[in-house]
Amino acid sequence: MEHLIHSRVKNIEISGIRKFFNMVADRPNLVSLTIGQPDFPxxxxxxxxxxxxxxxxxxTYTHNAGLAEVRQAACQFVREKYGLxxxxxxxxxxxxxxxxIDIAFRTILEEGVEVILPGPVYPGYEPIIRMCGATPVYVDTRHNGFRLSAALIEPYITERTRCIVLPYPSNPTGVTLSEQELLELVRLLKDKPIWILSDEIYSELVYADRHRSxxxxxxxxxxxxxGLSKSHSMTGWRIGFLFAPEFLTKHMLKVHQYSVSCASSVSQKAALAALTDGKNDADNMRKQYKARMEYAYERLVSMGLGIEKPTGAFYLFPSIHSFGLSSFDFALDLVDKAGVAVVPGSAFSSYGEGYVRLSYAYSFETLKEGLDRMEKYIQQKR
Known part of the structure; x- marks a missing residue:
């Protein structure tokens, strides 16, 4: 019966992040710096x-779009925080x-259209794009500090371009876009028949300045x-938000309704508390993430690894080109010989090859132990 399974589903793979994590999770005495799971309660x-x-x-069920008071609070939150x-x-x-992301793509994409993404990028976009019959078009950002700029995008825009993905702050690189970079994108894309999917899940974890959309x-x-997963350490509560003009949300709501009916009523009540009384809950977490980032960044630089300094999220993406191993082989060897797990850069498209991703959403003690082990491994490799 397997031949009756949709070919597009058969051709996609489990996320490389999870695949590697599951592969090594049972190793004894392992220090894992893999998953983007906040360590705060x-x-x-x-x-x-x-x-x-x-x-x-x-x-009970709620309105398909969510409780009115939660939606109002979400609007107030992004208005106050980001001027939206x-x-x-x-x-x-x-x-x-x-x-x-899923219902957005299923609403705007169709057979034969193209979606422009930065490479490297979080692996959750491409499978949905392909299941919609669309084609992902990757733009190499490695020589532009991992930032997707107007100059890089322009040569890839065709009559088939339907959407551009802006996932900033970035997973896996931790970079953000400046207001000037955004304005250059605005000049390029204004009034073009192209959607922009701006994934801002790490918007509360920007270090230098407030997030700009x-x-x-x-x-x-x-x-x-x-959503609230990263800003309020609510990954298991499963609450996200999709903002768009009403002429579009009324269609996305149909897709949402037929796939899940509504988000959990209990989680929505928790979300209301997070968005109102807890609107600044991320402040302390952000300070601690920044301190961890500075520590881990300096450690990696001292190891001689090339790395772009993050300005948001909680990831580092050092280069391992000098070791002559694929990112998967490097990561597996690091597990075998040092007992440290990181994510191979190849999990983030072919443009992530030659890098590995470390999450610093872990305690200082865990980071220190993991980086100590990694440093010894690198010294031995050289």
Missing amino acids: TPEHVKEAGKAAIDNNFT DYDEQEVIVTIGASQA IAAWLRNQTIVIN
Whole structure:
């Protein structure tokens, strides 16, 4: 019966991040710096709101788009934080940012169109693009500090271009785009029949300045993806947000309705607490992530690894070109000989080959132990 499975589904693979993590997870005495899972607990007041929802039997369906008060709070949150102007008809509460990406692509993509992405990039976009019958078109950003610029994009725009993905702050590189870089993109894309999918799930984890969204300038062309997983350490609560003009959200809501009906009612009550009383919950986490980043970055530089200094998220993406191994072989050898797990750069498209990704969403003690082991390994390799 396997021959009856959709060929596009058979041809996609499990995320390289998870594949490598699952492969080495059972190794004894392993220090893992692989998964982008905040090591902070969900804030207490958010957990209490979820518990209260259960105790009050708030365990039913909600409006397909989410509770009105949650949508209003989400709009207020991005208005206050990033200067974005949406109303409750222009936001859908989703089951994490991943589902928001899925329903966005399934609404705007069709057979034969193209989607421009930076390479390297988070691996969650390409499979959905391909399942929609569209073609991912990668732009090499390695010689531009991993930033997708107007100059890099322009040669790839064709009549088939339907969407451009801006995933900043970036997983796996941790880089962000400056206002000047965004304005150059605005000049290039304004009034073109091209959607922009702006994945801003790490927007609260920007170190130098506040996060800026291209939706502030190209509102009618932009789909903003956000959520609470990274900002409020709520990965398991599965709450994301999809912002777009109403003429688009009314169609995306149909896809959302038929795939999941609505996000969890209990999680939505927790989300309301996060967006209101907890709107600044990320501040302390961000300070700690920045301190960890500075420490880990300096350690990697001292090891002689080429690396772009992150300005957001919680990842480092050092080059391992000088070792003459593929990123997968390097990562596997690092596990075998040093007991440290990182993610092969090849998990982030072919443009990630020659790099590895480290997450610093771990305690200082874990980071120190992992980097100590990695340093000894590198010294032995040289």
